[in-house]
Amino acid sequence: MSNDYRLYPLGDSGIVVSFGDEINFGIHKRIQQFTEVLEQSLCKGMIEYVPAFTTVTIYYDPWIMSEKGRRNPYTAMSTYIEELLFRQEEKSEAVARQIEIPVCYGGKYGPDLEKVAAFHSLTPDEVISIHTNGEYLVYMIGFAPGFPYLGGMSEEIATPRKESPRNSIPKGSVGIAGMQTGVYPIETPGGWQLIGRTPLTLFNQKKDSPSLLQAGDRIRFVSISETEYEAQKEVDED
Amino acid sequence: MSIKVIRPGLLTTIQDIGRHGYQKDGMIVSGAMDKVALRIANLLVGNQENQPAIEITLMGPKIEFQQDALIALTGGDLSPTVNDEAVKMWRPLYVKKGSVLQFGVPTLGCRSYLSVSGAFNIPAVMGSTSTSLRARIGGLNGKALQSGDEVLSHPPTETGEAIIKKLVKKQTDRSFQQAFWTIHPKLLPSYETPIIRTMKGAEFDWFTKESQQHFFQQEFDVTPQSDRMGYRLKGKKLVLGQEKELLSSAVTFGTIQVPKEGQPIVLLADHQTTGGYPRIGQVATADFSALAQISPGKKVSFQAISLDEAQHLYMEQEKKINHIKRALRMKI
Numbered sequence: 001m002s003n004d005y006r007l008y009p010l011g012d013s014g015i016v017v018s019f020g021d022e023i024n025f026g027i028h029k030r031i032q033q034f035t036e037v038l039e040q041s042l043c044k045g046m047i048e049y050v051p052a053f054t055t056v057t058i059y060y061d062p063w064i065m066s067e068k069g070r071r072n073p074y075t076a077m078s079t080y081i082e083e084l085l086f087r088q089e090e091k092s093e094a095v096a097r098q099i100e101i102p103v104c105y106g107g108k109y110g111p112d113l114e115k116v117a118a119f120h121s122l123t124p125d126e127v128i129s130i131h132t133n134g135e136y137l138v139y140m141i142g143f144a145p146g147f148p149y150l151g152g153m154s155e156e157i158a159t160p161r162k163e164s165p166r167n168s169i170p171k172g173s174v175g176i177a178g179m180q181t182g183v184y185p186i187e188t189p190g191g192w193q194l195i196g197r198t199p200l201t202l203f204n205q206k207k208d209s210p211s212l213l214q215a216g217d218r219i220r221f222v223s224i225s226e227t228e229y230e231a232q233k234e235v236d237e238d
Numbered sequence: 239m240s241i242k243v244i245r246p247g248l249l250t251t252i253q254d255i256g257r258h259g260y261q262k263d264g265m266i267v268s269g270a271m272d273k274v275a276l277r278i279a280n281l282l283v284g285n286q287e288n289q290p291a292i293e294i295t296l297m298g299p300k301i302e303f304q305q306d307a308l309i310a311l312t313g314g315d316l317s318p319t320v321n322d323e324a325v326k327m328w329r330p331l332y333v334k335k336g337s338v339l340q341f342g343v344p345t346l347g348c349r350s351y352l353s354v355s356g357a358f359n360i361p362a363v364m365g366s367t368s369t370s371l372r373a374r375i376g377g378l379n380g381k382a383l384q385s386g387d388e389v390l391s392h393p394p395t396e397t398g399e400a401i402i403k404k405l406v407k408k409q410t411d412r413s414f415q416q417a418f419w420t421i422h423p424k425l426l427p428s429y430e431t432p433i434i435r436t437m438k439g440a441e442f443d444w445f446t447k448e449s450q451q452h453f454f455q456q457e458f459d460v461t462p463q464s465d466r467m468g469y470r471l472k473g474k475k476l477v478l479g480q481e482k483e484l485l486s487s488a489v490t491f492g493t494i495q496v497p498k499e500g501q502p503i504v505l506l507a508d509h510q511t512t513g514g515y516p517r518i519g520q521v522a523t524a525d526f527s528a529l530a531q532i533s534p535g536k537k538v539s540f541q542a543i544s545l546d547e548a549q550h551l552y553m554e555q556e557k558k559i560n561h562i563k564r565a566l567r568m569k570i
Contacts, residue, residue, distance in 0.1 A: 010440070010517075011493070012520075012523050013490075021485070047258050048258050050262050050511055052485065057488030066553060142488075143511070146265075205363050210260060210265065210364060
């Protein structure tokens with residue numbers, strides 16, 4: 001257990017804890033446990049951390065970590081991280097949150113649904129059924145505010161990206177790109193095939209925890225009608 | 239106090255040290271491109287280091303002061319003038335109500351910082367006032383300053399008042415008055431050299447021996463497709479020794495990624511939180527200021543240093559800023 005990680009620097013103010021080189025649930029769980037310990041043990045000099053598929057990167061201030069030049073900051077940081085890695089073994093497992101994401105599929109909200117269906121010789125309803133049947137795991141949040149990297153999409157509906165990306169994808173759009181599916185929390189350019197849209201706000205700067213989804217969450221997509229979409233749409237205050 | 243934007247310039251935004259603590263939520267850090275210049279701009283007018291200031295890029299704005307104000311201009315030299323008279327950088331500057339600040343030709347660097355004593359009155363969003371253009375958060379409604387915008391500021395700090403008193407004593411009928419003293423050039427970031435000290439990145443060994451050498455030997459062009467998110471460079475193509483896929487992982491200010499086409503991208507203040515391209519290098523924090531002041535069309539090259547050297551440089555830089563703080567206390 002103690003030798004299943006590797007530490008390396010990300011420049012002079014970052015340290016990466018790597019738990020492996022492939023996406024799998026075991027590594028994901030280990031990262032979840034580690035970030036839980038990290039969250040409770042942020043020491044002075046540690047700025048923030050970013051969990052990813054197989055790594056957790058911790059940013060720190062070398063000046064503070066060195067105790068004003070008395071110690072080597074990278075060594076000091078490594079030692080601290082190793083203590084935390086050791087401590088995590090005694091920690092219990094966190095219970096994953098289950099979150100439902102309502103999606104209005106097809107029509108103006110999912111302009112590429114028909115194309116995705118045609119690509120696989122399925123009907124649009126079959127695509128919706130496959131997409132809503134899966135349980136997805138949020139492996140990491142990255143790329144853009146609140147953007148989830150999800151695992152668990154069925155190969156049956158995996159579809160290549162559009163040849164030329166759209167200049168603007170509306171916020172809340174649910175898309176497919178290769179084996180990935182996800183939701184765009186903010187308006188952005190992008191090349192994903194858009195199959196629907198959620199009325200939920202995935203990123204709200206006014207909340208303490210601005211991203212609705214967190215790494216480790218389990219999510220399901222639920223099909224809703226256009227009327228339900230309009231009724232559930234959260235009004236933007238600004 | 240308030241200022242009025244008559245003309246916004248190329249890209250004029252409110253920035254502080256950045257929005258930290260939310261990268262795990264995918265939130266962009268943003269903040270000043272040249273943080274040392276921002277910190278010193280604040281210190282010169284008696285503010286805390288991490289107060290909002292205005293970041294001015296290449297083509298500066300035209301700004302009118304609605305009340306008397308104590309300001310400072312730091313960073314790149316964009317030939318600032320007050321009421322058409324040249325003013326000096328890196329020192330307190332007292333301007334009278336109605337004065338107009340403008341900028342001319344960039345003579346050194348490309349980003350200036352304008353601070354005002356008491357600091358601009360900008361609500362913090364997620365702990366920071368920095369404008370994040372992509373997330374449309376912070377600053378003035380998440381946007382760059384526009385013509386007609388008014389930016390309010392708090393009353394001058396106690397230290398600011400003390401500086402004003404000293405400057406006003408010497409006041410003639412001029413519309414502005416500058417301090418006669420400035421910070422010793424040795425304590426300021428150097429913008430002269432386009433040689434940026436850089437550590438090897440985690441995937442440096444993935445590149446061919448030849449590409450590894452090219453990376454540290456050649457000069458790259460900073461292309462016009464560069465912005466606050468990153469500099470896109472152009473040079474001899476950098477290639478991987480073997481096809482390997484990298485899983486997305488954290489990236490930061492100064493991370494040098496190489497996408498498939500082989501031309502590196504240096505990530506800057508508005509960098510995304512994670513990336514999946516091989517990281518050939520990581521710029522030393524002590525050279526972020528010099529990096530931030532390189533304008534598109536110029537050249538840049540990278541000099542290899544070790545992690546120990548980079549951390550040593552980091553600490554030397556913090557010592558310099560502490561030195562400036564002490565020196566300013568003596569002065570005021």
